[in-house]
Amino acid sequence: MINRETMPARLVRILFLGLWLVITIFPLYWIVITSFKAPGAIFSFPLTYWPTEFSFINYTTLFEKSRFATYVVNSLLVSTLAATIATLISMLAAYVLARFEFRSKTAVLMAFLVTQMIPAFIALGPLYLLMVQLKLVDNRFGLVLVYIALCIPFCTVMLRGFFANIPDALEEAAMIDGCSRLSALFRVIVPVMKPGIVAAFIFNFVNCWNELFLSVTLMNKDENKTIPTALNGFISSFTIDWGSMSAAAVLTILPTMILFAFASRYIVQGLTAGAVKG
Amino acid sequence: MFRHISTNVKGRPSTRVGAPEALSRSRRRQFTIRRGLAILAFLLPAAIFVGVFTYYPMIAGSQMAFRNWNLNNLTDTSWVGFGNFRKIFADPNFYVILWNSVVWVVASIVPQFILGFAIALWLRRNFRFRGVYQALIFFPWAISGFLIGILFRWMFNGEFGVINDLLAKTGISETPIPWLADPTTAMVAVVVANIWYGVTFFAIMILAALQSVPEDVYEAAALDGSGKVRTLFAITIPYISTTLGLTVLLRVIWIFNFPDIIWAMTGGGPANQTHIITTWMITITQRGDYGQASALGLIVVALLLIFSAFYLMAIRQKKEVTS
Numbered sequence: 267m268i269n270r271e272t273m274p275a276r277l278v279r280i281l282f283l284g285l286w287l288v289i290t291i292f293p294l295y296w297i298v299i300t301s302f303k304a305p306g307a308i309f310s311f312p313l314t315y316w317p318t319e320f321s322f323i324n325y326t327t328l329f330e331k332s333r334f335a336t337y338v339v340n341s342l343l344v345s346t347l348a349a350t351i352a353t354l355i356s357m358l359a360a361y362v363l364a365r366f367e368f369r370s371k372t373a374v375l376m377a378f379l380v381t382q383m384i385p386a387f388i389a390l391g392p393l394y395l396l397m398v399q400l401k402l403v404d405n406r407f408g409l410v411l412v413y414i415a416l417c418i419p420f421c422t423v424m425l426r427g428f429f430a431n432i433p434d435a436l437e438e439a440a441m442i443d444g445c446s447r448l449s450a451l452f453r454v455i456v457p458v459m460k461p462g463i464v465a466a467f468i469f470n471f472v473n474c475w476n477e478l479f480l481s482v483t484l485m486n487k488d489e490n491k492t493i494p495t496a497l498n499g500f501i502s503s504f505t506i507d508w509g510s511m512s513a514a515a516v517l518t519i520l521p522t523m524i525l526f527a528f529a530s531r532y533i534v535q536g537l538t539a540g541a542v543k544g
Numbered sequence: 545m546f547r548h549i550s551t552n553v554k555g556r557p558s559t560r561v562g563a564p565e566a567l568s569r570s571r572r573r574q575f576t577i578r579r580g581l582a583i584l585a586f587l588l589p590a591a592i593f594v595g596v597f598t599y600y601p602m603i604a605g606s607q608m609a610f611r612n613w614n615l616n617n618l619t620d621t622s623w624v625g626f627g628n629f630r631k632i633f634a635d636p637n638f639y640v641i642l643w644n645s646v647v648w649v650v651a652s653i654v655p656q657f658i659l660g661f662a663i664a665l666w667l668r669r670n671f672r673f674r675g676v677y678q679a680l681i682f683f684p685w686a687i688s689g690f691l692i693g694i695l696f697r698w699m700f701n702g703e704f705g706v707i708n709d710l711l712a713k714t715g716i717s718e719t720p721i722p723w724l725a726d727p728t729t730a731m732v733a734v735v736v737a738n739i740w741y742g743v744t745f746f747a748i749m750i751l752a753a754l755q756s757v758p759e760d761v762y763e764a765a766a767l768d769g770s771g772k773v774r775t776l777f778a779i780t781i782p783y784i785s786t787t788l789g790l791t792v793l794l795r796v797i798w799i800f801n802f803p804d805i806i807w808a809m810t811g812g813g814p815a816n817q818t819h820i821i822t823t824w825m826i827t828i829t830q831r832g833d834y835g836q837a838s839a840l841g842l843i844v845v846a847l848l849l850i851f852s853a854f855y856l857m858a859i860r861q862k863k864e865v866t867s
Contacts (some may be wrong), residue, residue, distance in 0.1 A: 271669065279666045283677065286663060289740065290681045293695045296706055300698065313709045359590035362583050374587065381598050383848070385801045387825045388841030389601035391615075391834035392608065396601060415597035418590050447582060476688030478804065479826060494690055501694065501808060508698055515694055519687050526686035530679055534748055 294519070301325070301512035308509055324513040332496065333488060334514065341475055341492040344406055348413035349470035353463060355414065356421035361451055363422065364429035378419035386416075387479065394483050404487050412480055417470040424469070428462035429455070465532030472522045493518050609839040615832030628839035637816060637824075645820040647731065648806075649799050652738040657792065659739070660746025665776075667747065668754055682748070684741050693808025696737035700724055700809070724810055727817030734806050734818055741805065746791065753787040754780065789859040796855075797848055 271279075300308060304321040307314065328334050363371060393412065394403070402408025436458065437450040445453065456463065478494040485491050491499070497518070500511055526533070612624045632638050663681070667674065684692065699706050702722035711717040723733045757780060765775050781788070803822040806812065812819035812827060819827070821844055828837040 279669075282662065283666055286659070286743075287677065287680060290684065290744075293692075293699060293740070294683070296699060297695050309704055313704065313706060355589040355593065358586040362586040366579070366583055368580075368583055374591075377599075378594070381594065383797055384602060385822055385825070385841050385844050387801075387803075387822055387829065388605040388838055388845075389598065390605075390826070390829050391613075391837060392601040392604035393597065396597075396604075411593070412597050415593040418594055419598075422590060472686060476690070478688065478690045478807075483829075494688065497690070497694065501697070502811070508701075508704075511694065512698065515691055518691060522686040523683055526683065527679060530682050530685075533685075534682070534752075 297512045297515050297519075300508065301516045303509070305509045324509040325517075327507075328510040328513045328517075331510065332500075334493075334496070334517075336489055337491055337493045337496045338517070340406060340490060341494075344409050344413065344492060345471050345474035347407075348410045348417060348474045349467050351410070352414045352417035352421055352470050353467045356418050356425055356466065357451075357456075357463065359418070359422045360425035360429055361455070364426045365434060375423070378422055381419045390479065390483050393480070397484055403484055404490050406485075406490055409481055409484055409492070412484065413474045413477065416477070416480070417473060421466050421470055425462065425466050428459050428466075432458055461532050465529040468525045468529040469533055472525060475518075475522055605834070605838045606842060608834050609842050611835050613833075613835035613838075615834065624835070628835045629843070631836060632839055632843065637819075640817070641819045641821055641824050644731070644818065645800060645822075648735065648738070648820050649796055651735045652742060652799055653792065653795055655739045656742040656746050656795070659743045661750055663743065663747040664750035664754055667751055678748075681744055684744055689741065689802060689804025690808045692737060692741050693734075693805040696733065696740075696805070697724065697809045700733045725814055727814055730810050730814060730818045734809050737805050737809065738799070738802075742795070742799070745795070749787070749791045750784070753784040756787075757783045785859075789855075793852060793855055796851070800844070800848060 299315070299317060301324050302320045302322070303314070303317045304319070304323055307317060307321075363375065397403045397408055397412075400408070402411070432455060437445075437447070437454050440450040440454045441447065476494060477492075478498060481492045481495045482498055485495055493514070497511075497514060500506065500514070609628055610623055610625060611621055612627070613621050667678065671677075687695075700723040702708065702720060702725060705720075705723065707723070708717075708720040711721070721729055723729045761779060761783070762775065765779050770778065800820075801822055803820065803826060806818055806820060806823050807826070810818045812823045821840060825837050825840045825844075828840065
């Protein structure tokens with residue numbers, strides 16, 4: 267069935283896939299183009315699909331009129347810290363869940379999966395009160411702690427799939443040679459599954475970089491805001507400055523897109539690991 | 545089912561019985577306490593984080609649903625039984641929002657599924673730039689729902705939006721449509737954005753499932769003279785039906801709980817007409833009425849549990865009928 271394809275079928279396929287590619291790329295193209303238009307050109311007819319002149323004025327206004335540099339630093343700091351710690355912690359949990367058989371294993375896995383099902387917003391209010399008690403509201407490290415917890419469940423499930431692909435003879439050999447289990451994990455297994463771990467880290471990083479509702483709830487002072495929180499402030503005002511807004515959107519999307527380009531193959535592998543077993 | 549066993553034969557032999565295996569088995573049995581402690585130590589950090597910052601707030605949130613709990617008046621946090629639920633059910637807005645949530649899920653997931661399936665089928669055949677193509681259509685995933693909302697809010701802008709411009713250029717609609725200012729078109733706009741976002745997920749999941757169908761099944765079907773359409777419905781779809789069923793279920797739950805796009809595009813407006821339950825919950829939380837927000841959350845959990853139970857029953861029954 268896969269080997270035969272008639273000419274019309276081939277045309278339909280190419281046409282459809284091409285059209286979908288255009289539809290997928292267009293919103294991104296449009297925001298990039300908008301960000302390079304001078305403010306006058308954004309709000310004038312006819313709309314131009316390719317700017318007559320490229321202007322960086324939206325980018326300069328963004329950094330002058332808002333504390334965008336601060337937001338970027340905050341987002342970088344919070345996302346990097348949270349993603350690193352979450353990946354390490356998930357690695358330990360995933361290793362045990364992939365290698366050991368124990369009675370409460372299914373329960374532990376279920377406990378992780380349930381967190382993905384329940385609307386997180388039910389926890390928003392109580393989490394805020396908890397953070398008030400811990401004196402961690404409006405604290406970037408407080409947000410890091412929350413983000414670690416946010417990343418762990420899915421990251422663990424994803425890494426568990428990667429561990430399962432590595433024969434356990436590998437660390438058994440290392441342990442017979444006198445390694446402890448922990449050092450066998452870090453010296454023998456981690457180097458082998460580096461791509462999977464990098465993918466998990468990137469996935470966590472992007473999730474934290476993009477997270478909105480928790481940071482809106484927990485960060486109030488302007489100097490503590492992450493990029494999405496700041497953008498949420500921009501869109502709640504009555505008139506949106508679409509020029510700087512598009513510049514901000516481009517700067518937010520760019521790093522995650524670059525990271526995803528590196529890791530997409532492994533992320534897809536991690537996401538579909540359950541599906542392939544059919 | 546038994547097909548899997550036959551495919552395993554090709555892979556590495558599952559019998560890895562040898563001296564090291566037997567050795568490690570006996571060692572594992574000997575130090576059960578030590579083994580238990582190791583398991584505990586490895587799981588503990590994850591358990592602490594998820595317990596403190598996810599489970600504790602969720603459980604605390606659940607009991608708030610039965611209390612009068614408002615940030616603006618913390619002196620009276622008495623238990624009110626089902627008072628919060630009664631208030632919700634008495635609010636005519638709730639039924640509008642519930643209906644919106646259903647529309648949001650169904651109108652998003654059906655096109656996502658169909659388009660995703662089509663793309664997956666077409667991507668099964670290898671072509672020169674398939675890897676690049678997959679990476680390109682994968683990119684919406686790198687963007688948050690919130691930012692996608694912003695992108696589409698700008699494209700659906702009533703005055704300077706590119707969508708109105710394209711509609712005028714193609715002659716579909718000459719008069720500009722105030723997309724996000726009108727309740728009906730606003731719902732259309734947020735659903736379009738969500739469809740755009742979700743197609744890739746289905747495409748990738750379904751493609752992975754399709755690739756798990758062994759080639760020899762198709763060869764057998766071709767030998768028996770089965771046509772393309774028949775092969776699709778008689779072999780491909782039944783073979784991957786479990787994956788399809790579960791993917792759809794996960795997606796329904798996920799989209800039901802996905803407020804980001806709506807939040808960025810309309811904020812639930814105009815006049816609350818595009819709120820779904822989760823955007824409504826966030827609005828109430830921001831007002832400080834944690835009691836009512838939690839009650840809504842429990843309603844969502846209950847609805848999703850009931851739906852999942854019926855759904856799983858339905859697909860199981862269907863399987864028994866077909867097999």
